[in-house]
Amino acid sequence: MARKQREFRILGMTPSEIVREFFSSGTGKVAAALFIVLIVVSVYALVTLPPNFARVWNNPKYWQLNPQYAPPAWIDSIMGPVYSPQIYVNDYTFTVQHQDGVTYITVTFNVNYEYDKPWNEIFIVINNPAIYSMSQPPVVSITIYRPDGSKITLGPLPINTRVTTLGVSPEVVSQVNLFYSEEYHISDVVPTGSSATPYLFYTVDDGKLVPLKGPYRFTMVFYVFSQNSSVINRKDLEIVLQGQIYGLMGTDNEGHDLWLGLLAGFPIDLAVGLLSALIIVVIAVIIGIVAGFYSGLIDEALMRLTDFVILLPAFPLLIVFSVLFGWSIWDAVIFLAIVSWGASARIIRAMIMQIRNAQYIESAVIAGASRMWILRNHILPQIIPFILYLLVTNVPGAILTLSSINFLGLAGSDTQHGVHYSTTPMSLAH
Template identity: 30%
Template sequence: MSRVRLREFWSAYKNSRLGISGLIILIFFIFVAFTAPLLTPYDPIRDKFLAEGSALPAWFKIFPQYSGLPETMDFTVQSEVDCAGWSFKFEGPVTLNIQEPLTFTFKAADRVGDSGVAEFTHKFNYEYSPPYSFRVNMSLQFLDINNVTYSAELLILTPEYESFLVWSIGPSRRPLEPPNISLDSKGIPFELKSRMGLEWHRNVAEHIFSKRGPYTLILRFRVNGDSGGSSTLTISLGKLVLHVPGRVHGVLGTDHLGSDIFSQLLYGSRVSLMIGVSAALISVIIGLLCGLVAGYYGRIIDEAAMRLVDVLLVLPGLPMLMILSSLFGRSIWNIVFLLGVLSWPGFARVVRARVLQLKTAAFIEASRAIGSSGSHIIFKHLLPNVLPLAYATVALSIPGAIMAEAALSFLALGDPDTPSWGRMFYSAHSFGAFQRLAWWWVVPPGVAITLLSLSFVFIGTTIDEVLNPRLRVVR
């Protein structure tokens, strides 16, 4: 298209309110697609457990009944002795090296009954409603262990001075394997729950953090020296992190895996644009070539092509996509290819009908009379005359491809590693969003699909009106 014709096209296009509206919406989604990594710090697939599963959006806290819900928090205890680290007290032959990392040593002479206690404490404030869970992670490096029996336990002391044992090990004569404390409140054994006075189905985190105020972490080691020589135990303490997943998170909350829904929405625009444009281009190119060749050469080529078109037109589209995607795999590129290959027959018929009108025109007969080849006539004379149909068809085919991919993903036949809007619908449907009336999980992808599809419909309709004068409306 020359600059002059392009200028004429834009002059006519910009007079259409519908076309300009579609263009503005499309530019918005393109902007979101390109800037998604800047608009959100989270990866929509890899970043899981950012908060509790199905956490509410953070802005829910403006309502009084949700104001106390916690966002995700990490209480960190540094491997040092100060306000950011541990306080300590010892009994028996225990010494402490306060240089980072914090290290304590039990050393006893050759006497049966020598024992010691090393107790580390750290206070922190919790001023929110009870969480659904918490996790504790801490590394313990055993530098020396010889002729001793030790045990260790981690307790949480509440504002009402009620202590809860949440982790324990020993008595043992060997280093801890793996050498770290890794605790999830959802996996606390029933034995420890029974000590807390809880039934097996009760939530430990809600019970421990039922009050607001100062809490204390207590890490206690008990060491007993054995007979038969000197007894030594040296342990280096790493950083301890108490992770409390939030019950509210981000702009749109989290899904069942604790992944950020807002990130999935932003990155979904990339997938939908890529799928829609790619599948529409494949479909239009195949339909354009098939229609040009069948319409110009006619006879057996036309007959064979049109019978193939008839077969593809009567096949049910979505069931075919479901079967083929199951056979060829659920890769996003397989889905794009299948959408393109199954969507061209209708456009091929339109192009063929237009070519049948054009091939008897005087300029085609003149070109044939001077000895032009069939390929020259097709690409030099016929193609430019049917391209206006292709421009509009590309734009109008994109919504169908976007909706088809969303339908496949909703039926669990989409690419599981791709953050598409259809995958968001599948997760919402499968993991209780509809039952909980979690509209912030369901409505945004639906609105996004609708707006993006409408933008291409507006653009395609306007292009059709501009390039096909008989369709223009009287303004």
């Protein structure tokens, strides 16, 4: 008869038996659900975000339209309509007229202001360098019709850069101050060095500035002169009202979308955490099982090694070696795993020694069962849920430690070609 082919086993158990034991406990099911979530989010990040996101993240111009230090957009659903949201104006009328060698492009749109804090700034973005690079660039004049029947006229302003920031223009500041002086007899309402944009949405009540809520109509007229070969098209123009809240997680001091940053970090952080946790658990399981199951001189030697590893200052050593040897993030992962298994190995050893002294183990030995049979049928099924627990709990610890090293700029990585990007406005794609 043909000899039966031996099945592949890990510590005496087939892969299917290990999987079955993992899912037999509540811990295993929860851990599996957690890993599925992490994997799904990582795959989503890899699919939806572009491979050049790391370079984009470090480009301040990419984020210049976003507010700085903005809280997340959902905060208004809790506090009410307090903060103005970021608005990318897409619904506007666009008409073109030619007269006496000048092209007049009129853009009209409406916004409804219903918040306690107005927009920080208004940006006019032209995504065609041929337009704003001309020797005589276009100019824009803006008329704002307010809910109380008054109007503010701003400009004309030259369109000589890709992004024109409306409120910081000295001419606009002067015109807004003039409006408040003539309408409400208040001078210098715009503080020195501040943007005039928020004051477009205020009125005066009893000598104090208060929000003027209601519908606003903006009419922008762009004047493109005859010597310009390019004319502003609808696809070239973007108008952004910079809000005070942004996205799912807000922004940092440079306007980075923190949600995109978190999403981009998922794939690499998951890989780093899993690799580190896997190495830690494999070493801890091998040391713990051998020490606890065989005892004697082997146990004594392995425990002295374990004590030495536990006493090592892992994080300071990681910093020192990263500086000395210019380690990458993957070098740091391996080092961290090699010096972090001690405590886990001791716990596994203690569990195995307790199980080994049980009466049913002694009965199995008397009956002639081999060590491997006892390990497979009586010991591993009891410690596998704990092994999974160790795997799960070591992942966030590894991510946090390695993130700290990256934050200190001590471990370079190959994530310069990282992943990212999704629901961003048209201007950010250029």
